[in-house]
Amino acid sequence: MRSDAAKRRRLIVQEARRLFAAHGSDVALEAIADAAGVGIATLYRNFESRAALADEVALAILGDMRAAGADALKSVGSSPESAWTAYVQRLIELDLGALSATLAEFVTDQISGTVRQAQAETLAGVEALLDAVRPAGLVRSDLDALELVLAIGLITRPLPDAICAATPNLVPRLVSILLAGMRPA
Amino acid sequence: MRSDAAKRRRLIVQEARRLFAAHGSDVALEAIADAAGVGIATLYRNFESRAALADEVALAILGDMRAAGADALKSVGSSPESAWTAYVQRLIELDLGALSATLAEFVTDQISGTVRQAQAETLAGVEALLDAVRPAGLVRSDLDALELVLAIGLITRPLPDAICAATPNLVPRLVSILLAGMRPA
DNA sequence: AGAAAGTGGAGAATATTCCTCCACTTGTAC
DNA sequence: GTACAAGTGGAGGAATATTCTCCACTTTCT
Numbered sequence: 001m002r003s004d005a006a007k008r009r010r011l012i013v014q015e016a017r018r019l020f021a022a023h024g025s026d027v028a029l030e031a032i033a034d035a036a037g038v039g040i041a042t043l044y045r046n047f048e049s050r051a052a053l054a055d056e057v058a059l060a061i062l063g064d065m066r067a068a069g070a071d072a073l074k075s076v077g078s079s080p081e082s083a084w085t086a087y088v089q090r091l092i093e094l095d096l097g098a099l100s101a102t103l104a105e106f107v108t109d110q111i112s113g114t115v116r117q118a119q120a121e122t123l124a125g126v127e128a129l130l131d132a133v134r135p136a137g138l139v140r141s142d143l144d145a146l147e148l149v150l151a152i153g154l155i156t157r158p159l160p161d162a163i164c165a166a167t168p169n170l171v172p173r174l175v176s177i178l179l180a181g182m183r184p185a
Numbered sequence: 186m187r188s189d190a191a192k193r194r195r196l197i198v199q200e201a202r203r204l205f206a207a208h209g210s211d212v213a214l215e216a217i218a219d220a221a222g223v224g225i226a227t228l229y230r231n232f233e234s235r236a237a238l239a240d241e242v243a244l245a246i247l248g249d250m251r252a253a254g255a256d257a258l259k260s261v262g263s264s265p266e267s268a269w270t271a272y273v274q275r276l277i278e279l280d281l282g283a284l285s286a287t288l289a290e291f292v293t294d295q296i297s298g299t300v301r302q303a304q305a306e307t308l309a310g311v312e313a314l315l316d317a318v319r320p321a322g323l324v325r326s327d328l329d330a331l332e333l334v335l336a337i338g339l340i341t342r343p344l345p346d347a348i349c350a351a352t353p354n355l356v357p358r359l360v361s362i363l364l365a366g367m368r369p370a
Numbered sequence: 371a372g373a374a375a376g377t378g379g380a381g382a383a384t385a386t387t388c389c390t391c392c393a394c395t396t397g398t399a400c
Numbered sequence: 401g402t403a404c405a406a407g408t409g410g411a412g413g414a415a416t417a418t419t420c421t422c423c424a425c426t427t428t429c430t
Contacts, residue, residue: 002375002428028418039378044420143362150352151359154340167335174336177328181366187397187406213387224409229389 009046011036017057020098024158025054055115061099062118065091069125073132080136085179087129088152092175096149097156123149139182151178194231196221202242205283209343210239240300246284247303250276250334254310258317265321270364272314273337277360281334282341308334324367336363 015035019027029050033043047053072087126145133139155174163170200220204212214235218228232238257272311330318324340359348355 004428005376008376029420030418033378040420041378041422042376045376050419146352147355147358150348150355151362154342154344154359157339157342159339163335167331170332170335173332174339177336177363177366179366180368180370181362181364183365185365189397190407193407214389215387218409225389226391226409227407230407235388 008036008038008042012038012043012046013053013056013060016053017060017095017098020054020057021095021156022097022158025098029053055112057098058115059118061094061096062115062122064094065096065122066125068094069122069129072129076129076132076136080133080138084133084136084138088175088179091149091152092156092171095156096153097158099153137184140184143182148182193221193223193227197223197228197231198238198241198245201238202245202280202283205239205242206280206341207282207343210283214238240297242283243300244303246279246281247300247307249279250281250307251310253279254307254314257314261314261317261321265318265323269318269321269323273360273364276334276337277341277356280341281338282343284338322369325369328367333367 012032016032019032019035029043030040032053033040036043043053047056068087068090072083072090075086076083123145126148130139130143130145130148134141152175155171155178197217201217204217204220208216214228215225217238218225221228228238232241253272253275257268257275260271261268308330311333315324315328315330315333319326337360340356340363
């Protein structure tokens with residue numbers, strides 16, 4: 001594969017992720033191509049179908065999630081509290097909305113084995129971090145990984161621009177409420 | 186207006202509300218007509234545009250919210266805790282998702298004065314309840330009405346069926362986390 | 371320089387949604 | 401019961417959006 005072609009491919013995935021997160025999983029493929037500054041044909045050459053692109057986006061996000069989890073695990077020993085809040089903060093910024101918007105729709109249909117496995121591994125990683133953080137009294141004992149991920153996914157889903165503009169710091173506020181609510185009673 | 190026509194009109198609003206909440210604000214108007222068991226022409230005869238229908242849905246929801254607030258205010262004296270949780274529970278069940286899905290999109294554009302006013306009154310009602318509940322130590326002092334409403338709206342937004350089916354009690358769980366997080370630190 | 375790899379975007383094909391029209395049905399007043 | 405006003409359904413044309421192919425052209429790499 002030519003190096004310029006590889007660069008374009010990465011750009012497509014990146015923009016797809018951004019647009020999925022911002023406007024939902026059914027954005028026009030042409031909009032993605034436009035955002036990436038490539039022709040629609042280039043997108044189709046790289047991804048056989050919308051689902052194939054969505055899979056790639058999902059894999060990218062899941063990979064980032066695992067990386068965030070690994071980093072947090074490393075620093076949990078020195079400062080559990082800041083490791084935990086930084087981790088959640090980082091999850092928020094991962095465009096998880098794109099995950100919940102696209103993956104959810106393909107998960108049940110024809111999900112590729114690769115994605116399913118990545119998803120399972122990622123959840124296991126989240127669970128591991130939760131276990132590491134729990135002794136510090138930062139999270140309820142009954143909170144599980146799936147719940148955490150879905151909660152963050154839900155509050156970071158595509159939001160009408162009107163609301164975004166009117167209440168710019170809504171998400172941080174909600175996150176702080178969520179974090180507080182996740183502490184042991 | 187003939188009585189059967191009035192019944193059909195109510196049915197249309199009801200189904201629109203349900204479908205807006207379940208599938209977002211851009212469901213086909215024909216889907217709404219179908220759900221209500223009427224022809225598409227009947228829908229168009231009653232509502233000049235999608236926006237008009239959305240306004241009517243919004244008014245219905247806002248009305249229900251005020252009613253819930255009034256009821257909660259009545260019982261807050263005898264048992265603040267149960268009044269508060271019952272109120273939040275009731276908000277959850279109001280298809281607020283339909284509000285955030287439709288209203289948000291029209292709010293900034295060409296929102297009718299009626300809706301805007303109903304919205305303001307509703308928010309005032311929520312604020313009043315918050316004030317009434319605060320002395321009992323159930324909510325942070327810095328939590329405002331808009332935040333509460335948006336938080337509930339966000340977590341009750343249309344969710345892919347796949348997720349709904351896989352995690353049926355996700356919403357109640359999140360609500361309990363939210364409620365806990367809203368208590369004073 | 372030349373071959374292989376890659377590109378863009380016009381446009382045909384398809385799908386979806388909107389919305390009007392009118393022959394027909396239903397409620398109601400008498 | 402009958403007659404008329406009120407109301408109805410849904411076919412179907414117009415408008416719009418999205419998908420996806422094709423091929424003349426451009427770029428990379430040796």
